[in-house]
Amino acid sequence: MSTKKTGYYCQECGHFTPRWLGRCTGCGGWNTYVEEYVAPARNRQVIEHQVTPRPLIEVTSLDCERRSTGMAEFNRVLGGGVVPGSLILLGGDPGIGKSTLLLQVAGTISSDRQRVLYVSGEESPHQIKLRADRLGISNSDLYIYPQTNLEAVEEQIAKINPMLVVVDSIQTMYFSDIASAPGSVSQVRGCTARLMQLAKKQSVSIFVVGHVTKEGAIAGPRVMEHMVDVVLYFEGERHQTFRILRGVKNRFGSINEIGIFEMSNCGLQEVANPSAFFLMDHVYRNVAGTVVVPTLEGTRPLLVEIQALVCPTSFGTPRRMTAGVDHNRVALITAVLEKRLGLMLGNCDAYVNVVGGVRIDEPAADLGIAMALASSFRERPLDVHMAVIGELGLTGEIRPVTALDKRIREATQLGFERCIVPRQKGLPETGELELKQAATLADAFDLAFLGK
Structure with missing residues (x-):
């Protein structure tokens, strides 16, 4: 009797090895190999498309x-x-x-007499x-299909x-030619490749939902993100009402844009x-340790409030904790x-x-963190x-930032009266907003604390 062969696939990059290894030889990850069935190779001589x-x-x-x-x-x-024939991972x-x-x-799309599955x-x-x-959705062109078999899904798409x-979600789909269980590395990779071929062949746009691991990455092999056209992350805190849609890969546009929603x-x-x-509450508070910074997300200016709390330590080693900014960046600013x-x-x-x-990932918020x-x-x-x-340098100088006119225009629209900016050429024209230029960190502190 023939026995099914098994092997080990890396959950991060999809690398295969016949025996278990502690560290992946493909991506270098530790304890990422899982055992799966290995499907026998098939000799296919038929070429579907001659190119x-x-x-x-x-x-x-x-x-x-x-x-x-x-x-x-x-x-x-x-x-x-949405670009026709694109595969989008959310x-x-x-x-x-x-x-x-x-x-x-x-x-919304089915309300315009367009069929959606x-x-x-x-x-x-x-x-x-x-x-x-x-x-409030009730459209006759919106079809609901509870199915996990990808072959059956392909038949309904053709029909x-x-x-x-x-497709909600890719971890529940399975392809009968692959012997592994749904959600395994082989199934996720194989189903994604099949959906990509289907999208390009029939020029249909496909959204695929992917689960996220505790580390914040999409569950499944990392190669899945390389196969799709667009990778989007839907972020937000559970106790907050707003959600942020962020693009990390886009073959048809910029990846610096974000979309903000409220639940x-x-x-x-x-x-x-x-x-x-x-x-909403910034203008009603006048406490130490808070400042507003005009940031830039793609082409959109966004004003955010940065809060800091400095207090004597009760331990031998002081603590440094951050939320929303890079921990290493804050340590660098503290040293400066x-x-x-x-x-x-x-x-x-x-x-x-x-x-x-x-x-916030951009360095234009350095001065705000320091303030x-x-x-x-x-x-x-x-x-x-x-x-x-x-942007703050190691020598204490304040470096110029990009798109300064957009940031200042956004601050002016929200009623801000003063703004400390780097000393640079070509400052934009402002109406009621007063610009205060600073070349070094000491200059900015004098303008902020002594020039009020």
């Missing part, structure tokens, strides 16, 4: 029209809309609202109907011929003015404050937080009508 090489000048460019999702925030992250924590978001998109491997049609009733397909009883609502949303300004933070615990759960730390250390509040912008 010959062509000179580049003979290839015609296709100006395909993007399809709107019905949400301006979603279209912004996608680069203007990941996020459980219960964050991935299914709600895609059901709203499916309902919603494939669910986790919920029954009655559960989806309850969510659709809460969202219905939808414009959009939603309500009627589903996800777009936030038209996110800066005002995150600064000690060296260039003489603030003795070595015996103090330092905590830095971005209000609202927003994550918040110094304000809390000295117990001197900053002006609530002042914003700060600037």
Whole structure:
């Protein structure tokens, strides 16, 4: 009797090895190999499509029209809309609202007499109907199909011929030619490749939902993210009402754009003015350790509030904790404050937080973090009508930032009166907003604390 052969696949990169290894030889990850059945190789001599090489000048460019999702925030992250024949992967924590978001998109597109197939491997049609009733979705062109067999899904796609397909989720799908269980490395990789071929062949846009591991990465082999066209992450805190849609890969647009939504009883609502949303309580507080920083997410300026708390440590080693900013960046800024300004933070615990759960990655927030730390250390509040912008160097200099005009325009619209900016050429024209230029960290502190 023939026995099924087994092997070990890396959950991160999909590397195969016949025996278990502690460290993956492909990506270097530790304890990432899992045992799976190895499907026997098949000799296929049939070539479906005969393609010959062509000179580049003979290839015609296709100006395909993007399809709107019905949400301006979603279209912004996608680069203007959904490209026909694209495969889009949406990941996020459980219960964050991935299914709600895609059901709203499916309902909006199907309302324009466009057929949409919603494939669910986790919920029954009655559960989806309850969510659709809460969202106010009732369209005859929206088809619900509870199925985990990918071959059956392909048959229904060929029969219905939808414009959009939603697969919720990829970890529940299985392909009969692969002997492994659903959710395994082989099944996830094989089903993703099959969906990619289907999207390109029939020019149908496919959304795929992916689970997220405790480390924050999409569950399954890392190669799955390389196969799809677009990778989106749906982020947010469970105790917060807002959600952030962030793109980390996009073959058809920029990856720096974000979309902001607010969760309500009627589903996800777009936030038209996110800066005002995150600064709702800032003008009513005048306490030490808080400052407003105009950041930039793609082409969108976003004003966020940075809070810092500095207090004497009760242990031998001071604590450094951050939320929303890079921990190593805060440690670097703390060292600059000690060296260039003489603030003795070595015996103090330092905590830095971005209000609202927003994550800031750009260095233009360095000056704001330094101002918040110094304000809390000295117990001197900053002006609530002042914003700060600037990248901080190790020598204490303040470096110029990009898109300064957009940041200042956003601060002016929200009623800020003063703004500390780097000393650079070509400062934009401002109306009621007063610009204060600073070349070094000491200059910025003099303007903030002495020039009020």
